[in-house]
Amino acid sequence: MLQPAEIDTSETLTERQQAVLDAALRLLVEEGDNLTMTAVARRASCSKETLYKWFGDRDGLLNATVQWQASKVRVASVDRERLDIGSLTASLERFASDWLKVISSDTSIALNRVAVSHAGSGKDDLGAIVLQNGRFALAKRLKPVLEAGRQAGLLDFEDAETAFRTFFGLVGRDVQIRLLLGDRVELTGATIGGDAARATQHFLALFGAKTGS
Amino acid sequence: MLQPAEIDTSETLTERQQAVLDAALRLLVEEGDNLTMTAVARRASCSKETLYKWFGDRDGLLNATVQWQASKVRVASVDRERLDIGSLTASLERFASDWLKVISSDTSIALNRVAVSHAGSGKDDLGAIVLQNGRFALAKRLKPVLEAGRQAGLLDFEDAETAFRTFFGLVGRDVQIRLLLGDRVELTGATIGGDAARATQHFLALFGAKTGS
DNA sequence: GCCGAACCGTAACGTACGGTACGCATCTGC
């Protein structure tokens, strides 16, 4: 397991700096990892010198960009609600659907691509950051729901981690790797909804408490 | 979906050329995408001129390397056997275990990394090749088994593709993306066996024919 | 033994790009 790679959201970024990072992010989505400092500078209408003063070097810029995007994705957790089978199902479907939307988004694909590339030659911990704000953040938000489901007698599992990973697999299946490898997977809103429902049903079939009288 | 990206295994590669590609592959595993032509030449004890004569340019070399590895992975299909629930379970577990071993291998990780990187800026179709010899090859080999299972009344599903993708998700879960992103996932032989068994059980729970009398 | 082809080792070339330096405009506090 990688180290936590704590993200300090309030890294005291000025408005201008955020704008620059947004530009870098957009460029990253368009160009992939082969964006140049000059291109970023031009796109952000700033000088390269400023880039270097603010972010140190190229890797620093990439890091800041990824963290910046990560800090934006911070979503609110599902609030504790009256838990019955209906609301649990709805919650799970929502998680599944949200996750599918995320991993199929252009920016997620781009970010994961550069993180995967950089994970090869361990210059920085982009992989850790992406993982932390993707797969691990999802786990952290979903596990309480699973635990609550177990508490309420709706779910039955030994280990929340294992249950989560199974849910993760049922939802994602081959989608992420295919997208990362450039396959054009058809993922309209409708199919996402259907897939989320199917994954949830499967998950409940596997981990739903046996209500056998 | 990407085009088939047919692999012509017998691309008339001489012994020497294969040796060169093996060297390139080893280097790719060690160094990732940032291998240099000089490094390959040195490792393979050949001249750069030869490299260029044989493979055109850097991308050509990478392509040839990936295809070369792909051609080696061509595994025999499970032969038609007497199908009962026991042998079906064994087959599925074997597929799962093989697949986990593949995606956690150094060369698979390295190859997927470069393919993902290149998929960003569509210079070549490395992504298609890897996909074709990974996920799609697996489907092609597994689907007949699933169909046979249905024929034998052991499995119950509408669409073989959907069933396969669910199996794929149950087996792979978060393993591949975590490995690609540099997370050190613990995958000893024992855990692989356990995971394969668990995935198979889950799959059978979802798609096993209801033997309700 | 001789010729050409294939190939090795290495030197050389061109370029793209990361990183730095400098001139000028704009803004802020006084």
Add this chain to the structure above:
DNA sequence: GCAGATGCGTACCGTACGTTACGGTTCGGC
């Protein structure tokens, strides 16, 4: 208004690396 700071635009430097060129060596055919 003015001094200093901040930042834009751009020219510049150094280097890494893809690509090419070339001399020397081995080898098969005659």
